[in-house]
Amino acid sequence: MDLTGGATGGAQGADDPRKQFAEECRSGRELHPQGPLSQTQLAKMTRRSKSAISRVETCAGPIPADLPPLLDEVFSTDGLFKRLYEEITAQSFPVHSRRRMKLELRAIAIAEWSPTVVPGLLQTAGYAHSLFREGDPRASDEELAKKVQHRLARQDVLKGSSPPDFSVIICESVIRRTVGGPEVMREQLSALLTHSTQPTTVLQVLPLSAGTHGLMDGSMSILTTPDGPPVIYTEGIRSGAIIDEPSAVRNLSRSYDVLTTPALSRDASARMIRKLMEAS
Missing domain, CATH: 1.10.260.40 (lambda repressor-like DNA-binding domains)
Incomplete structure (x- = not known):
């Protein structure tokens, strides 16, 4: 060797x-x-x-x-x-996601905006399984289990001795939409509450009343590594792209910063999540 x-x-x-x-x-x-x-x-x-x-x-x-x-x-x-x-x-994910996965593993800071679903780094097994099942109804149980395993493996980046600073904003519709049934959703909401208590995590909910903003077109991740400037990953239904052009990164990062203002505080976000969990 x-x-x-x-x-x-x-x-x-x-x-x-x-x-x-x-x-x-x-x-x-x-x-x-x-x-x-x-x-x-x-x-x-x-x-x-x-x-x-x-x-x-x-x-x-x-x-x-x-x-x-x-x-x-x-x-x-x-x-x-x-x-x-x-x-x-990286190889566990589609080609368009692989560079993002490599950056995620090395990141010292991650900021995410998700208008439609719970971000992958925060998903429970049941929630992820439900999304994969709906997205590929012909997949076998074995194929689905493997996809869920790979998604959960991504979450190891938040569990190490020195996790990245993690900021995430999710739309209120994400926590109101029942994915996988009431039990799966209660488990997911409970997991979000647990994540929100981590000292390196800031979890905020953007209320539906927030109105128009600059990131309405889709989800976005800002990834900062120790040896380079931040880059941005955007994702659609079956595609994704890395944006590293400095002016575009600066503009999109500014839009994220602006979004933190109408978003609920950490404590208010946790109260909303808990209320929905208890009511489900």
Whole structure:
């Protein structure tokens, strides 16, 4: 294994970052400078269970978001596992979303506006499943489960030891529209309340009475990474686009800032969500 970043699994492993991740992990154990490591030993060094390491090496299930940097530390691989994890996450989504996924994983700040649905970073499994089912009624249960798993895996960016600053504004219609039935919606509203209590999250509801504003055409995310200027991702029903032209980013970011004024405060937003949850 090339611990500086080369793949060891031939052409197939190089084309599949998930398989390469598994192969690099297995080879890293076997070729560890201080002697071969068992899965149990590696699990202890990365604060995981042996079964978790086994699943990683057999490509069974998602990779915990905080594991790649720990593997890079144990194997001295200079970010190899982190880069592979970013590729794995990006490939789980449509082509038009992949750059956004890579930016999201590295973001130090994310600001979102959503006029139609709960943003993916805040969706529950039931809510996401309902959206996917309506969007693709011919999909199998297995296909839907995989889509939900990938969507929930995105949320790991908010669960690490150093999550990005996350600001989100949702239209009041989002929390009033029942998706997946009353029980699914109550669970989703409860999850929003939980997210709203996180110190790095600011969740606001834009009331229907707010009137006309500059972001009525669709959803938008502003992503800021440590090593570059902010970029904006906009999304339609079956398409999305990255906007990085400075003047366009500046204008759209200003529209987002303006939208925070008519939006309800954090506390008032939480009260509205709780009231709707209790009434449902």
